[in-house]
């Protein structure tokens with residue numbers, strides 16, 4: 172089945188005599204013993220979570236998925252599954268919450284090197300005998316850097332390391348890292364999967380059910396950072412329209428990126444769909460669309476960038492991304508003093524409003 176069909180028909184496990192068209196929310200925390208192959212206790216498994224995991228695994232072309240209570244919980248589960256003393260290679264530009272997880276929660280337990288993943292030789296140079304995990308995020312947050320997943324996967328295999336990819340920005344509509352050589356895919360389902368800025372969630376998908384995946388399942392079940400049945404229900408519901416929403420987000424992002432590229436008040440635009448983007452060729456070789464996030468720097472500094480944000484009406488000044496509404500944020504202000512993000516950079520999550528209205532609003536704000 173094709174993506175759009177899977178998105179609608181997986182993630183809907185119906186076993187009721189009344190044959191509802193939509194799977195109900197199963198609130199029961201416990202289940203009668205003796206239901207062969209069924210669930211026992213909701214932290215370890217729930218019918219709504221099973222449905223959600225099934226649809227996410229299918230869309231990412233994996234064999235199994237594990238749902239978590241947030242994207243950060245999902246990413247952190249991968250780090251928790253590593254042996255103490257393992258070394259991670261991670262991107263210098265990545266979601267700051269997972270960067271914080273690596274450096275704040277695993278200090279003295281795991282070693283981490285942050286490198287420019289768009290340069291393969293940097294990744295190779297960072298390899299150590301105890302390198303167990305290469306963590307990739309492409310396109311990256313907030314600079315939209317592109318990593319060649321196939322090339323890094325070759326490197327990971329050569330050194331016996333696991334390759335995990337945060338696929339939140341691309342979504343499986345535009346990129347399937349498992350088909351490009353990754354072993355694990357991670358999502359913040361708070362973003363495009365949820366799509367309406369009202370659910371927190373995360374997921375991991377695996378290419379193989381191996382010992383490492385078993386450890387991740389143990390972290391999920393024993394650690395207990397699992398989503399509620401209602402959250403799983405709403406996520407499975409949102410995923411049914413993911414393909415159509417992503418087409419809209421990417422189309423609108425391209426229009427905004429082109430508009431910004433031609434504006435005299437704009438210094439630089441970061442969007443992998445633009446031919447001028449240094450990662451465009453690699454992005455085009457591994458993605459079927461370029462996503463809905465556009466970053467740009469405003470001429471001047473933080474003050475000039477803040478001024479643009481304050482004049483916007485449709486683009487709300489708020490963190491997060493992936494919802495139907497357009498959001499804008501000056502990332503350096505959120506990421507703190509040691510960020511590499513330029514102070515005048517604005518990140519836009521381009522929503523599904525009509526692009527005429529979006530461009531008109533941006534036009535009056537840039538002046």
Ligand SMILES: *Cc1c(COP(=O)(O)O)cnc(C)c1O
Pocket residue numbers: 241242243244266268269308312337339340358359360361362371372373
């Ligand atoms: C938001 C985000 C995360 C973290 O997800 P939460 O659901 O907020 O915990 C991880 N990676 C990326 C790329 C994100 O945008």
